[in-house]
Amino acid sequence: MTFDQAMFSIYERAKREASYNASIFLRMLTDNGGIxxxxxxxxxxxxxxxxxxxxxxxxxxxxxxxxxLENQIWHELFTLDELKRAKTRLQQYGYGFPA
Incomplete structure (x- = not known):
């Protein structure tokens, strides 16, 4: 799976599993790509x-x-600052990282 495919997958899952239609996110993906x-x-x-x-x-x-953050194969696509920013945001919102 490519990163773009993984991004489209979370869009589809949000729509299906959380009843959330992320139309702006989909437009961003289509226009700019996943990364x-x-x-x-x-x-x-x-x-x-x-x-x-x-x-x-x-x-x-x-x-x-x-x-x-949860799949290390994507880490190389981002800077250490970006990874830290993503982790900090999730922690600020009380996200429980999988063991």
Whole structure:
């Protein structure tokens, strides 16, 4: 699976499992690709509306931040600062990382 495919997968899962239609996220993916979309969202000064919606639904596991952090094969696509930013955001929202 490519990173773009993984990003489209969390879009589909959010729609199916959390009844959240992330239309802006889908447009970003289509226009900019997965890596640029992830960088944009991770580097934003505040969480996106989609992140907040998934938090409210108890599904932070479907966020870009979780996708990037939880599978080490994606780590090489991002800077250490971006990985740290993603982890900090998830921790601030009480995300329980899988063991």
């Amino acid at each position: 640029q979309t992830a960088r944009t969202l991770i580097n934003a000064t505040k969480p996106s509306d989609g992140y907040t919606a998934l938090y409210e639904k108890g599904r932070l596991d479907l966020t870009v931040e979780a996708l990037v």
